[in-house]
Amino acid sequence: MSRSLPPVRAFWLGSVPYREAWDLQAELVRGLREGHGRDTLLLLEHPHVFTMGKAASADHLLWDEAERRRRQVEVVWSDRGGEATYHGPGQLVGYPVLDLARLGLTIPEYLQRLERSLIEYLRELGVESEPGEPGFTGVWREGEKLAAIGIKLNRSVVSHGFALNLTTDLGYFEGIVPCGHADRRPTSLEAVSQQTVDTQAAAFAYARHFGSVFETSLEWAPAETLLDLRRVIN
Numbered sequence: 001m002s003r004s005l006p007p008v009r010a011f012w013l014g015s016v017p018y019r020e021a022w023d024l025q026a027e028l029v030r031g032l033r034e035g036h037g038r039d040t041l042l043l044l045e046h047p048h049v050f051t052m053g054k055a056a057s058a059d060h061l062l063w064d065e066a067e068r069r070r071r072q073v074e075v076v077w078s079d080r081g082g083e084a085t086y087h088g089p090g091q092l093v094g095y096p097v098l099d100l101a102r103l104g105l106t107i108p109e110y111l112q113r114l115e116r117s118l119i120e121y122l123r124e125l126g127v128e129s130e131p132g133e134p135g136f137t138g139v140w141r142e143g144e145k146l147a148a149i150g151i152k153l154n155r156s157v158v159s160h161g162f163a164l165n166l167t168t169d170l171g172y173f174e175g176i177v178p179c180g181h182a183d184r185r186p187t188s189l190e191a192v193s194q195q196t197v198d199t200q201a202a203a204f205a206y207a208r209h210f211g212s213v214f215e216t217s218l219e220w221a222p223a224e225t226l227l228d229l230r231r232v233i234n
Contacts (some may be wrong), residue, residue: 008098008211010218010224012203014046018051018076018087021095025159032157039103041210041218042095043203046087048073050176053082053150060084063175073172079159082150084176087221090167090188092202094210101156110158111149115139117213118147118164121206124140127193139164145178150215162204165189166197177225183233 013021021044031037050061050073056220060083061075068075073088087093100110115131118139122129129141139147147164165188174188188197 007028007219008039008041008096008214010041010207010220011043012200012220013042013223013226014200015047015089016044016047017166018049018078019196021046021093022076022078025095027156029154029159031098032097033155037097040097041207042097043207044093044095045089045091045199046183048086048095048172050075050084050086051080052077052084053080054078055081056083058159058195060177061175062177068175071172071175073175078150078160080150080152082148083178085148085150085163085178086168086172086176086186087163088168088172089189090165090169090199092160092166092199092206094164094203094206095159095161097157097159097209099157100153107151107153107158111137113149114149114162117206117209118162120213121164121202121209122187122189124205124209125189125193125195125197127189138162141187141192144145144192146183146187146189146192155220164202165198166202176197189226 028037028040129139129146132138132140137149138145147162149162150160151158152160165186166192168188170186170188178186202224207218
């Protein structure tokens with residue numbers, strides 16, 4: 001049986017460019033690997049961006065450069081697992097940076113817990129969902145994806161995480177082959193339930209389910225405490 005997590009430091013960061021959040025995760029991973037960091041949950045949203053994981057290819061981008069410029073969407077080739085996905089306003093992004101070895105969690109156990117935390121949050125909102133079939137990570141409802149998951153493992157430290165569509169403009173997904181599967185389309189909380197949930201409110205509500213599923217307490221800290229770290233790594 002896996003052990004419960006020690007207290008996890010949690011932050012609501014607001015809107016953060018993808019590269020900045022990526023650099024911040026790298027610094028947090030380094031701290032955990034060197035023994036002076038803490039398990040951390042970053043909750044935020046990104047400006048418009050297509051992120052291309054290790055399994056993505058150029059033909060997963062469907063909009064040309066001119067259209068991407070018109071739509072103000074950046075492209076970033078990322079070191080996370082998975083293919084292409086979209087991040088943008090109205091989407092809750094979560095980046096847990098955790099030492100799985102210390103926690104006694106395998107990768108499959110970690111992914112199952114992450115999916116379950118999202119499923120339980122959606123159930124609180126009256127929306128039933130389910131984990132993906134084998135080979136299709138994430139959270140799904142009637143064959144459409146509500147939340148994408150893509151992680152990176154650095155020795156025993158995991159980073160990257162999930163993106164849950166709340167009031168996301170689903171039209172941006174037309175610019176990519178999402179997660180490499182053209183026949184499996186994304187959806188959003190707003191589309192399936194007509195609920196408009198603010199991203200910041202969702203972050204704090206979701207965090208309760210993260211704590212419950214991972215059997216930990218969260219120690220919230222103001223985003224300003226990460227500002228000095230951001231300045232160092234940017």
